[in-house]
Amino acid sequence: MAVVEHHFRVMASEAHVIVVDPAPGAIKNAERRLHQLEQRWSRFLGGSDISRINMSQEEWVPVSSDTLVLIETMQAASVETDGRFDPTLMHELLVAGYTASIEDPARVSVTIDISCMGLSVHDVILDGPRSQVWVPPGLALDPGGLGKGLAADLVVNELLADGSAGALVSIGGDLFAAGRPPTPTGWQIVVEDPLEVDHDLLTIEFDGGGVATSSTVSRRWQHDGSTRHHLIDPTSRDCSTTDLAGVTVVAATGWQAEAHATGAILVGSDGVIDYLRSNGLTGVGTTLDGSHFASDNLNARPTLEAS
Amino acid sequence: MTTTGLMTVMKSTRAAATMTDTALTSVDPAQLARIEKLRQRANQAGAPVPPASRTDSVRPDSRPGGTRRPTKRRHAAFGSRVAAAALGVSAMFSIVAALGLHAAEAQTQAALPLVPAEAPGRIVVLHHNTTAPAATQDVATVSASGPIALTAQPVVRVVQAPQSAAPVARTNGSR
Structure with missing residues (x-):
């Protein structure tokens, strides 16, 4: 089994492409296609x-x-x-x-x-x-992270259609994986701690699907003397005041993971587990004070229990 | 933020000036009716106000109820509706009678502008140094296939640590 990886910048993010038993030109085609989607979807x-x-x-x-x-x-x-x-x-x-x-x-x-x-x-x-x-x-219209999740979905499906055995496309951590994984047990995804650089919350493994993280601690800036971030709450129409620093969601597709990561972080720590449960999703959230919340199937993780 | 490479273009028009475009590019009566309803809703909610400069293109005070004059806007909207109806009906009859529906559609598509028509009345901010390709360089003509929808949720397992030799992806919210 041959596994090829490639990193590059696209959509203002680090892209990571993993292809298992790649078809000829798979990596090049994936990079070209992601740049094409950026050219079509960027609001900048x-x-x-x-x-x-x-x-x-x-x-x-x-x-x-x-x-x-x-x-x-x-x-x-x-x-x-x-x-x-x-x-x-x-x-x-x-x-x-x-x-x-x-x-x-x-x-x-x-x-x-x-x-x-x-x-x-x-x-x-x-x-x-x-x-x-x-x-x-x-x-x-502003596609936001949804464009990244959907781009991952599209490119992975195209890679498989072109003959590659398996593929994962990640754009800034919004990713989709399908087909034959590079390990016998599945695709492995490290969920980073939104509050601590170089600290991982946990590693998950699955046979394929979408993963996305929504965070209020990344993509921040100063505006009119106050710190702002990119997550707008549709109800207040202002920067969200959620007490969650980040939520990672696993869903059937990349775009669904991204959409639900946004939905989950907006409901805050009081509602995040109910949100994940009611939508049948797997996920983990971290509050601004460092507490962790996880869906039922992830709670066995010692790191999360300890917190 | 630098303004180098930016161009602020002021335009002066009314929405009615673009009604012909809509009438010619859509022959679906239901679609035309929906567009007209949306125009009315947008006018009731408050249409965009031209900002005075690039910096002012973000205008918190341009919300509904700002500096607009409702009477004038209602009058313009009424005129727009009349113009739309007249142009739409005449265009429909002319096209169908002279060329036939399919030929008309072909002409309409061929006549689509490569870039948005510079209809007057608003300020737009353009970026000059973009490396983006021509607007419709490779516009596809196939219909949308719809969002990718898979119903089964993935079965997720927690592992103690990633296998060192295997490629691993990371998620962090675009840190």
């Missing part, structure tokens, strides 16, 4: 589908089929999380100061001013046959 690139949608003024915008899938996935994620995942909070993100790419501050959000309340991602109209999109005035 003027020519991306998302930027052109966000700049549109009551007109149909021609987009790639990838972007149609992305928007349909956004709508599905909103439903699955009861609205906790909301990709239309761009105005609030900009108000909070997240106006430029963390990777490259010269890249700024490309959008008209957006301030329209009372509309949702479900009001975006998709025209599949013509591959075009119409958004109501005042609505803008």
